[in-house]
Amino acid sequence: MPLDRTSAELLARTLRAVADPTRLQLLSMIAGAQSGEVTVGDLAKTLGMTQPTITHHLRILVDDGLLVREQRGRQVWHSIATSRKSAILDLLR
């Protein structure tokens, strides 16, 4: 069945969150992480960007429910929301 108007609007919102080269790179790094979760510091270092920039992008993905954020001690970890995993992997193919 094709998407109806409501689900198309929902999906369009998710795609707006993902339609950014940096956010796609972040998703690819998190999706490929061995333990499934990644710290902001690791992402910033790998991409050569500042932590505030990375945090800004991550927040957009967390707000849409694509990523799950968890604070443990001083570190903030991000992982892919289980229910969105197959969709995200497809977008990164």
Added chain:
Amino acid sequence: MSKVPRTIGRPLDPEAARARAHQISALTDPVTLRLLSLIAATPESPHSQNWLASALVLPAATVSGALLDLAAVGLLASDLRGQYQLTADAWVCFGRLLASPGPSETEQKSAVTAPTQTDAVPGVIARIVDDLSYRFSSTFSQETVARYVTESYSLLAERAQIVRFLPSLTAKFATDRLSALATVEGLVLRGTPEVLFVCVQNAGRSQMAAAILRQLAGDTVHVRTAGSAPAAAVNSIVVEALDEIGIPLATEFPKPLTEEVVQAADYVITMGCGDACPIYPGRRYMDWDLEDPVGKSLEEVRLIRDEISARVHALLAEMGPGVQPAIR
């Protein structure tokens, strides 16, 4: 601090990330999304602009703009009749998203199993593996090509709702992935363009052009031929005319024109069969208006041969030494 290095995924290459973001941006409008979803869900319907506009109850101008946007980012391709289908990229990246959420279990199941029901599947795959192994022979082993083709096939078979275009989508998708892999690994693939000559019988004009180009370009160009209605054997006067100028026509035999062979080509040169040749974006198409050597005397065939030779020289000059195949 832990000494164990935390392993994170390799980031998408910046160029690829930009291209994908661009594709996704085209789908951030619900109208575009519904359009692509409708095309995906109705594989057997005629996807003309008018049909789509009335199915979605949208103005034709809106639909036409959205179709062009989607084609521009490589998510849709139109055929000769102006009808649209999803590209391999569109199926693989967006196919599952485009299906209405929460399909019943039976629906999901049939979507997955339908393509594998056909007995022709392994044959088609083997055929594509052969074609691509030839094309990538200087770059990848046949095992690598086979692995990519099989994987591409299953990615598409799980998502695409039609079986009809599955082989050509598979070939296209596997070609793109192998090319990308070659580029990432810095393997020299570009610079070996693939030229396809097509005539009606694949017994005269296309064979002459191919033999001359092979002679001139050697390994720097991959040359193939096909016919829209292939004859049983190559015309013997053609063999003679080529032999006169020292060009061998090795063990060539007339072959049918297939979608795969056109998709593998960077340059497609048609000779009196333009309509039968499918058009895919990104290839350079040329039509050479040449007489058919069938039933002609040796003298007449010589004239045709010389004209073909002149055109092949011009083609080679156009391709230039640093030519890049237009496979993307």
